[in-house]
Amino acid sequence: MNTGAKISLTAILGAACLTVAIAVLLTGGANAGKAKKEDCSMDAISQSICVYRLILDDIDAKVTMRGGGGVTSIIQKSDDLFEARLAQEGHEDIRSYQMDLTDGDKPKIKAVTESTKSY
């Protein structure tokens, strides 16, 4: 009986944990792409995730050439300069992002410049 009770308790606890985990995942999914203000200054990883999300959101909103190979890279070129490359037939569209990182809580895109690398 004792053993059976233990098993039942484990099963209940396991199911509860799973439910919590799914809830967390769902919450995370709903917030994907929306950097929470308080998250960005927590640490370096948080801040860079905020920056990359801003860049991805900007690409999603502004780029109409949706075909091609998609976003093939986003790299940091200097402290506040990031570069995204979108592969297209015969060329890459390059979007350079000048970021404003003075407010650690809330990184902002200061300027975007577009250029092209032809092949």
Place this chain on the structure above:
Amino acid sequence: MKQKIVFPRFDAELNTDVCDAYNNAELTLTVRMGFSQINPAAGADEGTYHDYGNAAKPARKIIKWTPATWKAWKDTFCSSVQAFWSDKFWLINDAGSFLYTAKDAQVYVPNVWCRLKVIGQEGAAANNHHSIDVVRLHPSVKWFGSHEHLYDSKDINSVEKNRDSHGKKVMQQAHVHEFGHILGLGHVDIGKAHCPASGDTNASACYGVSDVDMNSVMGSGMQLRLEHAAPWREAVRAFSVGEVFSGSASPIDLLMPLARLVVGGNTLFAVWPAKMKRHYPRTSAEAAAGTLITAPPKRGAK
């Protein structure tokens, strides 16, 4: 008479033997395309190849060409390009060139029907106008970074290229667009503020910003526009001017200067406006009056 002029991008043949009271001269541009296979290294069935042939770019899975798939791909390339670009334009003869007397004893001013012939041959052939290497993509690969001399097997498929202002997909077959470049055409928005001719005209903005421009075949879509007749117009002007200076004028040609005055044209300043509908040959009087004939006219005995 059949005359030929060799241009860097194509050979042009003007055929006036086909002219009669109803049929125009035919101007055929012939492009010899060279094709070379790219296969996985060391004879393997599968391998990889980098976008744009650039080792710093993503590697895509490729598979070996077979004789059957290679032949089918080349045949499809040539036939679909030809079907798209050939027989779509008529150039209106405002130069008074290539006059001929039909069987009804009437002198006609022929318009020019724009045709295209694409000949596929080995990539190593010395007389290719344009050569391309082609990778065969693994079925799991959706996209490969091509350029003007490096294609992939899916470049003949219709794929999403852009989204218009209503969010509607604008589809394009890459090889049909690329063939426009082979004929000498540039991107639709070249010269506009967002695509300055001094910059890189491969920038995405050059593929059309407005919905109309985006749908052009020299933008992101598949629509032909009158300006795409430019390669044929360039060629016909050469034949027309050459007719004046060649000294090989036939008796009827000797009357040309007068005829041209009558129709109000001048070879050197002729525009050869393009139309996308059949326009029948005109008499000098009809041409002089600026009449355009798009329905089969009543003529004398054939």
